[in-house]
Amino acid sequence: MKDKNAYIVCFGEVLWDIFPEGSRAGGAPFNVAYHVHKAGIDVKVLSRTGNDELGGELKQKIKNWGISTDFIQNDNIHPTSIVIAKIDEHNEATYEIIDNVAWDHIEYLPEHNDLISNAEAFVYGSLSSRNEKTKNTLLQLLEKAQLKIFDVNFRPPFIDTEHIETLLHKADIVKINKSELQQILDFTGEKYTTEEEAVQYIQKRFQIKEVVLTKGSEGAKYFVGEKVYTADAVPVTVVDTVGSGDSFLSGFISKRIYDESPEEILQQAVALGAFITSKSGACPEYEYSDFQEFKKSINASTT
Numbered sequence: 001m002k003d004k005n006a007y008i009v010c011f012g013e014v015l016w017d018i019f020p021e022g023s024r025a026g027g028a029p030f031n032v033a034y035h036v037h038k039a040g041i042d043v044k045v046l047s048r049t050g051n052d053e054l055g056g057e058l059k060q061k062i063k064n065w066g067i068s069t070d071f072i073q074n075d076n077i078h079p080t081s082i083v084i085a086k087i088d089e090h091n092e093a094t095y096e097i098i099d100n101v102a103w104d105h106i107e108y109l110p111e112h113n114d115l116i117s118n119a120e121a122f123v124y125g126s127l128s129s130r131n132e133k134t135k136n137t138l139l140q141l142l143e144k145a146q147l148k149i150f151d152v153n154f155r156p157p158f159i160d161t162e163h164i165e166t167l168l169h170k171a172d173i174v175k176i177n178k179s180e181l182q183q184i185l186d187f188t189g190e191k192y193t194t195e196e197e198a199v200q201y202i203q204k205r206f207q208i209k210e211v212v213l214t215k216g217s218e219g220a221k222y223f224v225g226e227k228v229y230t231a232d233a234v235p236v237t238v239v240d241t242v243g244s245g246d247s248f249l250s251g252f253i254s255k256r257i258y259d260e261s262p263e264e265i266l267q268q269a270v271a272l273g274a275f276i277t278s279k280s281g282a283c284p285e286y287e288y289s290d291f292q293e294f295k296k297s298i299n300a301s302t303t
Helices: 027-040 053-064 112-117 132-144 161-170 178-188 195-206 244-254 263-275 288-301
Strands: 007-011 015-021 022-026 042-050 072-075 082-087 093-097 121-125 148-151 173-177 210-214 220-224 227-231
Touching: 007 027, 015 053, 022 027, 022 053, 027 042, 027 121, 027 148, 027 244, 042 053, 042 112, 072 112, 093 148, 112 132, 112 210, 121 132, 121 244, 132 161, 148 244, 161 178, 161 195, 173 178, 173 244, 178 195, 178 210, 195 210, 195 220, 210 244, 220 263, 227 263, 244 263, 263 288
Parallel strands: 007 042, 007 121, 015 082, 042 072, 121 148, 148 173, 173 210
Antiparallel strands: 015 022, 082 093, 210 220, 220 227
16 A cells, blocks of 8 residues: 555444443444544545434534545435443443444445445445345445455344355455354354364365454464464453454554554554553544554563
8 A cells, every 4th residue: 555545445334332321433344444544544434324313413423533424325214323332340342233224225326336446445344234235235345345354243133144154255354253253163064173273264265365363362363374473462451342353453454554564463453452442432532643652662561
């Protein structure tokens, strides 16, 4: 990525996460976009909100953050998405995702052809495909994308195993956590004794060039072809884990599109994931220089 006009596209859900203490803008693809934007990379969010008060407020908030809403469609029939979020005593989040909302009905438009084909990367997840309309739009967009990054994001009951396999086949890069890895093994009927064998099986079966495996407090692994790179977790005081996987992926993307070394790509991902878990919410207010200082402190403590 050397063109100063280069950008990435994040496709899927934008919504309001409703917490006991208030509402926050969210949705996995948007969370990724937020942190990529913080890194100074241009990002386009391709989604849909309702033509309602919540939709207007959500778009305005996104604009206030400096992120374009040009490709967030208006829906006159379906409402803006809300998710009821709860944090348990272990700082883990659970979600009640309301069905049949605006982002379930993202339309494929002619203007998307150039948007997707000229993007450095196209980021997508599995949740947005729960409705046929958005599923079909996603499949069309994947035919146009240069670098397809699949953020596996299982949210029961919205898991279509056949479609997940299709999305895995389409991907160039897959980000997955330990639980999702096991679920994929379960529905493919395979068993492996080590993570490396399990991931390499998935790489081979679905012809995936790169897989990033997140393991929470155990760090992460980055599989590039037959090579495996590892990174330890960064010790931080966890405030909550909302969006931690999304911030990890953002850190990964911010280095991957510049063709940095696998070690640097993985370290950036782990560091940003840790930085965000030390704050409240998936998209906390911060300056990128704050993260850079945090990363320097990590490097200093490990040398």
